[in-house]
Amino acid sequence: MLARVPAGLELCHELGLEHDLVAPASDQPYVWTDRLRPLxxxxxxxxxxxxxxxxxxxxxxxxxxxxxxxxxxxxxxxxxxxxxxxxxxxxxxxxxxxxxxxxxxxxxxxxxxxxxxxxxxxxxxxxxxxxxxxxxxxxxxxxSGGSLPAPTGPTFLTLSDGLQEMVRTLRERLSTVEFRTGSELQSLDGLPDGGVRLTLAGGEILSADHVILAVPAFAAAAVLGEACPAAATELEQIPYASVATIALAYPVEAFDRPLAGSGFLVTRDPRRTITACTWSSAKWAHLAGDTVLLKCSAGHAGNRAALDLDDERLLRAVRADLAQAMSLRAEPLEQRVFRFERALPQYTVGHLERIARIEAELRRLPGVSFCGAAYRGVGVAACIRDGQVVADGVLAALPATSNSAASHRGSGLCSPV
Ligand SMILES: Cc1cc2nc3c(=O)[nH]c(=O)nc-3n(C[C@H](O)[C@H](O)[C@H](O)COP(=O)(O)OP(=O)(O)OC[C@H]3O[C@@H](n4cnc5c(N)ncnc54)[C@H](O)[C@@H]3O)c2cc1C
Structure with a gap:
């Protein structure tokens, strides 16, 4: 995650994970133009x-x-x-x-x-x-103060056991919160007293003082279709890119010399499938070992050609790119494809005005707010910041009785009807 958006690091500190934070061993990317060239x-x-x-x-x-x-x-x-x-x-x-x-x-x-x-x-x-x-x-x-920004620290940080440690620890700490994963929210309606009624996919109905929709824009649009159709129409307009990541493991002997750098970016070319390649085991010292780990990305907004390939053809295309860019022709020890449909929201021209219009429309539904990557910043750290700002605003605006319940971390915000 980006280190310069402090909310991510602050949350790691709050959760006692600061000793698990690791910085990249190499921050030097290359760009694949005609060949790999240092950026x-x-x-x-x-x-x-x-x-x-x-x-x-x-x-x-x-x-x-x-x-x-x-x-x-x-x-x-x-x-x-x-x-x-x-x-x-x-x-x-x-x-x-x-x-x-x-x-x-x-x-x-x-x-x-x-x-x-x-x-x-x-x-x-x-x-x-x-x-x-x-x-x-x-x-x-x-x-940036006259010349290049002073290198005050790494651009990115991660946790040695993976960023999911943040979610796991957070969930452990929030012992009084009732989590319901795998429960799809289908719709919600504003109640006359300012609260909200939620209908889940199984037909269960809940009532809440306030709901924060932390879901992708298209999911928020579906949920708000009846309660706030104008906001739903705007939310539907936020486009998404579908991407795949392809993880490959190679024996060290597959390379003439150790990889020196964090990986490479790719200039757009219809003959190329990958859009980037992270040299994961060179970028992160804690991933270094007997095998060399690479992570390639494919797919971008307006072009899902890579996503439409089955795994076998996608892997073949990715490996052809690696052969051309890095002269890497060895058989991988292991290779896996991960697909992320409609995963990355696109902040197209006019995005900020669109978000302002959605916020204005949602003022008609006072018990509903929204946060997440589609709106005010992509990336894990920006999403944490957005979630905190929105949650603080909701808690501050709730009536004192709900607010004191809410201060017990979720114990009074939502209840079955
Ligand atoms: C391949 C890939 C690599 C990335 N790499 C990085 C990286 O290195 N660093 C970084 O900072 N960011 C990275 N990102 C971006 C980052 O992962 C996202 O910006 C962030 O996870 C978005 O968080 P979110 O909470 O807004 O949305 P999500 O993480 O998409 O969460 C939305 C949740 O809403 C749930 N949901 C949807 N509909 C409903 C419904 N009707 N009812 C109930 N729940 C529902 C979904 O199941 C999901 O759990 C990457 C993204 C991708 C796809």
């Missing part, structure tokens, strides 16, 4: 700093470098409305910077398309930079 140092949002490292990396052609340099000469004006990352970066730094440096990184994180992703929702630093200076690179440098 040069970056300013915020993946924008190259314009240094010798970019020139030396060979990622941009001389024409691409010259085009990027125009950002320092031709004055810019910040956009007056939300635009896509692609629109802004193409204008300031040219197509190559977008397609070879920024899209593999930002498009990779979101499994999205930079020509559709909203600047305001996914990379607000870009707009802030153009407000600070009339050059994107100079503006980003100014925002």
């Amino acid at each position: 040069p140092p970056r300013l915020m949002a993946g924008v190259p700093d314009g240094s010798q490292a970019v020139i030396g990396s060979g990622i941009l052609s001389p024409a691409g470098l010259a085009r990027a340099g125009l950002d320092l000469i031709v004055p810019a004006r910040p956009p007056t409305h939300d635009v896509s990352i692609g629109w802004l970066v193409r204008r300031r730094l040219g197509h190559q910077v977008l397609e070879r440096l920024i899209d593999p990184l930002l498009g990779g994180i979101h499994a999205g398309n930079c020509d559709e992703l909203s600047v305001r929702a996914t990379a607000p630093q870009l707009e802030a930079a153009l407000k600070a200076r009339r050059s994107l690179v100079r503006g980003l440098r100014a925002l």
Whole structure:
């Protein structure tokens, strides 16, 4: 998880898991353009700093470098409305910077398309930079204090036994909370006293002082279809990308030399299946051992060709990519495919306005709030932050009697009817 969004780390500390936090052994990614090339140092949002490292990396052609340099000469004006990352970066730094440096990184994180992703929702630093200076690179440098951000710590952290330890420990600690997993919420209705009635898939009905919908946008839309159709219509509009991850284990002898780096990103090319490859056992020291572990990703917004392949064909396509990018032709010891349908929400242009409209509509249903990756930040740490902010707001607004019950961690919020 991202270390610079503090909510994730803070929760680990609160749960006593701070000693299990581990930082990557290597933070150096590569990008697969014509071949694997080290990604040069970056300013915020993946924008190259314009240094010798970019020139030396060979990622941009001389024409691409010259085009990027125009950002320092031709004055810019910040956009007056939300635009896509692609629109802004193409204008300031040219197509190559977008397609070879920024899209593999930002498009990779979101499994999205930079020509559709909203600047305001996914990379607000870009707009802030153009407000600070009339050059994107100079503006980003100014925002990061003059030059590259000082390396104050790792960008990512994980837990040595996996991030699920956070969920497991949290659940253990919340001993007074009644958990009901595998219970699908079908619909909810506002009650005249401001509470909410929930109907579960099996027909069971519960009543609650307040409900926080921490479900994907399309699931929230289905649940709210009758109680708040205008919000449901907006929620349905939030697109999702389906992705697969492919885990492979190889004997150490399959490689000429140890992998040095965290893995590689991939420039978009219809002949390629993978969108990224993490060298898991090189990136994380606690995963190093007798086998080399790789994790590839496939699938992105608007393109589910990889998802439509059966496991055997998908594995063949992934291994063909690895052979081309890394000259890796050995048989893996083990290989597994994991599929995530409609898993990554896309913050397309206008996302923030859409969320504001959903919030406005839901004010008509005072007992209902929402949080999660579809709305105010993707990623585990951002979801933890969003959940905490929304839960604190709900507790603060509940009448004193419910609130004191709620302060016993869930004992009074929801009851069978
Ligand atoms: C392949 C992949 C890799 C990722 N890697 C990273 C990473 O390295 N770092 C990082 O920070 N983030 C990563 N993410 C993103 C991160 O996992 C998500 O942003 C985060 O888990 C979203 O949390 P959430 O609670 O909003 O939604 P979810 O985790 O999707 O939880 C929603 C829950 O709602 C439940 N639900 C749905 N409908 C209903 C209903 N009607 N009634 C009851 N329950 C319902 C679902 O079963 C689910 O449990 C990754 C995502 C994917 C797909």
